[in-house]
Amino acid sequence: MTQQQDQLGAVRSGTEVVVGKLFAEMLGVDDLPRSTSLFDLGLDSVTVTVACARLEQMTGVRVRFSQLFRTPTVAQLAAWIDESGGGLGDVGEGSQESGGDRAAELVAITPMQAETVPMGIVVEIAWWFDGAVDDVALEAAAGDVHRRHQALHARYLSGRDLGLAEVPADPGRVEFHRLGREASEAAATDVFWRTLRQPLRLAEGQVWRCAIVRTESGRTLFGLVVDHAAFDGRSWDILTAELPVAYAARVAGAAPRWPGRTASLAEMAADARQQLTVADAEAQRGYWRDELRDLPACHMPGRVEVAVVTGSRWSPAGPATVSSFRVDNAQLRVWDDYARATGMTPSVGVAAAYVQSIIRAGGEPDFGLIVPIANRAGEVIDRTVTNRVCDVVLRPNGPSRSGPHILARMRDSYHRAMAARDVLVDPKELGSILSGADPAGTIRLDRMIALNYNTVPMLGLGGVAGTLAPGFSSGSRSAFGVMLQVVPDPDGFSMDLLTRTDMYKPDLADQLRRHFVDIIAAGPEQLEAETR
Incomplete structure (x- = not known):
């Protein structure tokens, strides 16, 4: 591509110009500094998803969600795109759909x-x-x-x-x-x-x-x-x-x-295999080994250990109780403003409030927060019904985190985890790290807490809008001792706090809900002051 010079005389490739214009348009500004993190300029997780799809259309290079966390400035991202020289793309876009005219x-x-x-x-x-x-x-x-x-x-x-x-x-x-x-x-x-x-x-x-x-x-x-x-x-x-x-x-x-x-x-399987061959795959594995080394269980008062099924890599699900509540936009506004001012996504604030709720309820500060992430990878895969989930584990209070503030630590943990997420498309990678000497690579889900973001799946048929029927919940059983499910809607967040009744007393869910609501009401600056 051709090159241009910016106002300071720095040479900008044609790719950098295109990337800069795209993000300037998406962030609603006239121009962007080439060497400032896009996340510090207001980029959030929703915008990242849209940006990846548009960059793929404009450059022909498949840009993954995690890549923007590894190359977060316009200059770095443009250089990476130029070095890639092209991607897998959506091969065979004009090919026929699956059907009965091919062999099994x-x-x-x-x-x-x-x-x-x-x-x-x-x-x-x-x-x-x-x-x-x-x-x-x-x-x-x-x-x-x-x-x-x-x-x-x-x-x-x-x-x-x-x-x-x-x-x-x-x-x-x-x-x-x-x-x-x-x-x-x-x-x-x-x-x-x-x-x-x-x-x-x-x-x-x-x-x-x-x-x-x-x-x-x-x-x-x-x-x-x-x-x-x-x-x-x-x-x-x-x-x-x-x-x-x-x-x-x-x-x-x-x-x-x-x-x-x-x-x-x-194609889905081939894409996952290709993702595991990224140039910095070993560096990503090294990050997870260092980050999760000696990760302790999330022990809270009164916890009862549950048995792991022999031969299973996963902890079995158990009965759970649910405490449901809402947080409306008026309460979230100060958190959104704080997120924009500090260059973090709003979900980081929710995660930090959740972690601090666990600590207020008597939990030890250092534990793993597992977060499922949709592994989006191009237009064709993104419009396919499938399971494209991979997990990241956040450890905001672990040995590698520096600084006194929980929101700052959570932001750092989140950004580093997203940059190293490619290798976690294979759960065995996470299992081998978390299980230590266990040859089966057991993933003890009951030893971590979970945070899930879900959508509100509304349906209309022929102009008739459906109303979500009661009973839509995965909360009757859980593989996690504690899990927070967050469903954004136009008026705020609907939330379900689940706790396993075979591990904790049933009132723990309500106790955690009260702590969470108190933290949200007090605001992010109070949370930072509390965690100095």
Whole structure:
């Protein structure tokens, strides 16, 4: 690309000019300093995601979420793009979608999917509709989505074949139950959930299930269950966007027209393998070994140890109690202002308040906070229903953190973790670090606390808006001793604090909620003063 000079005479490549203009536009400024961190200028996690997609379109280089944390200035990022000289891109954008015109194939799946297959984690959701819903068109639309995404119709193998999936030549029909009409909402809800909650059989391609039931009053309940091996938080946005498109087309007697193809399971696995070959992979592994060395368990008063299932790499899930609450935008405004002023994402403030809540409740200061992250990697993968999750572990009070303030320590931990996240697409990397001498590489999830950010999966069909049905929660069981689930919405955050009742007294969830709410109300400056 051609070169230009900035006002100070520094030579700027054509790539740097393009990158600078993009971020100046996204951040709403006229120009950006070439050597100042974009995060100090107000870049947040939402903007990063959009920026990665636009950079890929403009330069032809696949820019991962984590890369912006490794090269956070305009000059550094532009130099990295020039050095890359091109990326994998979206190969075969014009190729045909999966269908019955090809032979069945045995493919590898991603390491995270392989880890998730035997865990049996099922995600469920339902909506009430107060208006006409065409169940025939809705079943056809669900079938369209079923055929479009390999993750929803593949057969996931286990045992000695764990890590492989069979993609059938014919995706088959979606499992869709039309349950007729019930006299009351209670009766409809009962038959609905009894139908949906029958066990799924991944090895037979029974990955998800839909059901619809009506009441005598005219209300309609529609929902689905899906195995986590094929589905993640990003998939909610995809499904709730595609299903209405397909529904509208089927009501009109046509097939849906999609905006582009989706990734195959094989492409997903290849992308994960490619991610593990990044130039600084060993440096990333070194970061995690140093950061998580001798990581202690999160011990809180009254904790009871639970047994680990022999032969499993993961801690088993146990019963949990939930304390639900809201934090509205008025309370969050001071936190958002503080985040912009200090160059951190708002989620860092939530994480710091959560950690300090644990400490106020009697927990030891140094422990691991595990955070699932959507592993976005290009337009095609980003519009694919699948499980693209990887985990990072934050240790704001560990030996490597310097400085007295929890928010500053959490920001440093977050930025360094995001820059080293590529290798964690394979859970065995994290397992080998956390398990020490354990040859099985057991990941003791019950020895860490968790922080999950989720979306609000709203659905509209033919102009009729659905209302999220009660019972949408993964809170009845948890693999973690303590977990905070955060769901942003236009008015603030809805939050669920889960604590395992086989490990702690049931009132711990409410105790942690009170501490968290107090910290949010007091504001970030008070939290920093408290942690001097």
